[in-house]
Amino acid sequence: TIMKITQILRTLxxxxxxxxxxxxxxxxxxxxxxxxxxxHILSQMGHPELMKSTLVCTTWNRIxxxxxVWRQLYIEHFENHVNKxxxxxxALEMIKPNSHRASFVERYxxxxxxxxxxxxxxxxxxxxxxxxxxxxxxxxxxxxSFDKTIKIWDxxxxxxxxxxxxxxxxxxxxxx
Numbered sequence: 713t714i715m716k717i718t719q720i721l722r723t724l725x726x727x728x729x730x731x732x733x734x735x736x737x738x739x740x741x742x743x744x745x746x747x748x749x750x751x752h753i754l755s756q757m758g759h760p761e762l763m764k765s766t767l768v769c770t771t772w773n774r775i776x777x778x779x780x781v782w783r784q785l786y787i788e789h790f791e792n793h794v795n796k797x798x799x800x801x802x803a804l805e806m807i808k809p810n811s812h813r814a815s816f817v818e819r820y821x822x823x824x825x826x827x828x829x830x831x832x833x834x835x836x837x838x839x840x841x842x843x844x845x846x847x848x849x850x851x852x853x854x855x856x857s858f859d860k861t862i863k864i865w866d867x868x869x870x871x872x873x874x875x876x877x878x879x880x881x882x883x884x885x886x887x888x
Contacts, residue, residue, distance in 0.1 A: 750775050759785060759820060782812035790819055838863055838872045847886045856883025 754762060754776055762785065766773045775781060825831045841858030848854065852873070853865040862876040862883055 747771075747775065751781065754781060755784065759789070759816065777813065779812050782816055786812055786816045786819070789816070834870055836863075836865055836870060836872070838875070841882065844882065844884050845886045854886055856886050858882040862886070 750772060754765060754772070757765065762776055762781070766776045822831075836853065836855065839855065839857040839859050839861065841860075843855050843857050845856040846853065848867065851867055853867055853870075855863050855865065857863070860877070860879045860882055862879075863872050864874040864876075865871065866873050
């Protein structure tokens with residue numbers, strides 16, 4: 713299909729060069745294609761090509777930056793492996809409306825960093841039971857455990873700053 717798309721693009725470029733109308737009144741040859749065809753072409757592209765396609769013309773820019781296109785790309789790239797019977801919401805369901813493109817780019821960058829070894833693991837020692845939940849921001853990490861404690865850690869030093877005791881049951885969720 714990539715070969716067919718390349719052939720279509722070459723044909724359209726050739727037709728555009730033959731155009732003898734003044735530049736101010738010229739329309740892009742892509743403007744002549746039905747939107748469904750453009751969407752199909754863009755859906756065959758990976759994310760780097762999709763980003764470049766925003767530069768082709770205004771029609772492609774409008775379609776290539778559309779949330780529906782990026783949502784579909786996110787699903788195909790990151791969500792196809794998710795167990796559909798799982799009751800935990802997928803990352804896609806947690807994305808705010810109108811931010812699929814930004815979420816895709818950020819997740820793609822994070823995955824690349826993991827694959828290139830730019831990220832490192834660090835262990836937080838202190839719980840005596842399995843950690844069931846975790847929340848974090850730039851300053852702290854909060855963990856809840858089967859040992860019925862909540863620990864607050866410093867994000868930079870990775871040291872425990874406080875331990876909250878007194879729960880009767882294991883900590884299964886957090887909301888900070």
